[in-house]
Amino acid sequence: MTDDVTGETCQWRGWREATEQALYGPGGFYLRPEGPAGHFRTSVHASALFAGAVARLLGEVAEELGTAGVDLVDVGAGRGELLTAVLAATAGTGLDVRASAVERAARPAGLDERIVWTDRLPGPGSVRGLLFANEWLDNVPVDVAEADATGVARYVEVRADGTERLAAPVAGPDAEWLARWWPLREPGARAEIGRPRDAAWAAAVRSLAAGRAVAVDYGHVRDARPPFGTLTGFRDGREVPPAPDGGCDVTAHVAVDACAAAGGGDGGAELLTQREALHRLGVSGGRPPLSMASADPAGYVRALASAGEAAELTARGGLGDFHWLVQRVGPAAG
Ligand SMILES: C[S@@+](CC[C@H](N)C(=O)[O-])C[C@H]1O[C@@H](n2cnc3c(N)ncnc32)[C@H](O)[C@@H]1O
Numbered sequence: 001m002t003d004d005v006t007g008e009t010c011q012w013r014g015w016r017e018a019t020e021q022a023l024y025g026p027g028g029f030y031l032r033p034e035g036p037a038g039h040f041r042t043s044v045h046a047s048a049l050f051a052g053a054v055a056r057l058l059g060e061v062a063e064e065l066g067t068a069g070v071d072l073v074d075v076g077a078g079r080g081e082l083l084t085a086v087l088a089a090t091a092g093t094g095l096d097v098r099a100s101a102v103e104r105a106a107r108p109a110g111l112d113e114r115i116v117w118t119d120r121l122p123g124p125g126s127v128r129g130l131l132f133a134n135e136w137l138d139n140v141p142v143d144v145a146e147a148d149a150t151g152v153a154r155y156v157e158v159r160a161d162g163t164e165r166l167a168a169p170v171a172g173p174d175a176e177w178l179a180r181w182w183p184l185r186e187p188g189a190r191a192e193i194g195r196p197r198d199a200a201w202a203a204a205v206r207s208l209a210a211g212r213a214v215a216v217d218y219g220h221v222r223d224a225r226p227p228f229g230t231l232t233g234f235r236d237g238r239e240v241p242p243a244p245d246g247g248c249d250v251t252a253h254v255a256v257d258a259c260a261a262a263g264g265g266d267g268g269a270e271l272l273t274q275r276e277a278l279h280r281l282g283v284s285g286g287r288p289p290l291s292m293a294s295a296d297p298a299g300y301v302r303a304l305a306s307a308g309e310a311a312e313l314t315a316r317g318g319l320g321d322f323h324w325l326v327q328r329v330g331p332a333a334g
Contacts, residue, residue: 012157012165015231015244016196019141022160022244024104029246030139031105035079039249040234042135043216043274043319044082047309051085053281054132055093058086061130061211062095065330069096071129071211073122075204076136077101079108083115098129122207128330131204131213137254138217140200142192144231144252145170147184156190162243181258182225190229194255198262201325205263210330213263216274219254219323226253256323267328275320278313285311 013021023030030036043050062070074083083099090097100116101107107117144156146166153175154166170178174193178184182191205213220226233240235248242250260269278284288303314320 010159012159012167013244014143014155014167015158015192015250016141016143018158018160018244019250022246022250023139023141025246027246029249035105035108036135036249037078037081039236041237042078043313043322044078044085044134046312046319048085048089049283049306049309050278050313051082052089053278053283054082054130055086055089056281057132057212057214058090058097058130059093059095065128065210067128068094069098071098071100071127071131073100073102073127073129073131073207075102075121075131075133076139077103079105080111080115080117082132082134084112087112087114121203124206125209127207127211128209129211131208131211132216133204133214134216136217137197137201137215137259138219138251139249140197141250142194142196142252143174144190144192144229145174145178145184146190147187149187151184151187153178153184153191158244160243160245162241162245177258181222181255185227189227190231191225192229192231192252192255194258197254198258201259202262202264205327205329208329211328213327213329215254215256215259215325216277216322217254217256217325218321219256221255221257221271225255254323256325260325260327263325263327270324270326270328272324272326273320274322274324275314275316277324277326278310278320283310283313285314 037045058072080101083101087099102118102121104119145153146156148154148166153170155168155170156164157167158164177193177195178191184191230253231242233242233248233250240248244250263269285307287307288300292300
């Protein structure tokens, strides 16, 4: 537990408020120097093939917009790893990439000076290009609801050590959201109320004048909600019980269909798996032909390593099951 949050150890709060403080308040988990990569591996860290695929996607968007000058906005940018890698991957391709990071943590020292760093989403209609958000929405804090013994959905309150109690009945827009997106069907059933994520995603899509917004995250859709929710913690590469004490990540899978509906966009939303999305962008886990081993041994070893990384990014039961929510706006829509 960090010193800055110990004063609130005994306080009962809703999960949304408690998580907000634990992740982004003073001494918060995400504001620490080690950054997200110090605690878990996202697709960005798993392989440079991921940034290569984003670079190709950016090229597609530029072509649709009929321009070589495109914006690339990375929301929840961590320490700028994806932007740095995409700038490297697009060097010499003729694409003129205007890169910006939207991130609550401070700009890292030594970051490529071409990357603009801000803690706010761009204004409405100001982006022409690609807005990309890998594992952002799952870190937008949400309240948790649980059905009591009589089936009434109540807010769950929590103390910094993770102890929980049931509080007031869920009411108003939160109750409407549950009824539409995640009805609780029996006592003990739990849900994460995704309204703040819907609003965050809608604002992100609104920032586009033209192009695509893509959110990549672990998630679920209405027909297959997890009955007890997915709230969990991560610390030092391991899954741990969620405790909003600033010492671990607190995350929950994203109701991606609700975000899709909130995002709107001219061309509607497309939901696909990371496996499908990366295959479309040319990332495949196929092994190189064995004949290559004798004809070009060094090339074979490189191709084999690359196939292994592609397999990790597209694996069933792993990163390949992540959802890609794609929203098109303006001339690129349709
Ligand atoms: C799980 S990390 C993902 C980092 C990076 N995108 C990656 O894939 O490696 C989530 C990041 O989102 C940032 N974040 C969360 N909410 C944010 C917000 N409203 N605005 C900007 N950044 C935010 C956190 O600070 C954290 O760095």
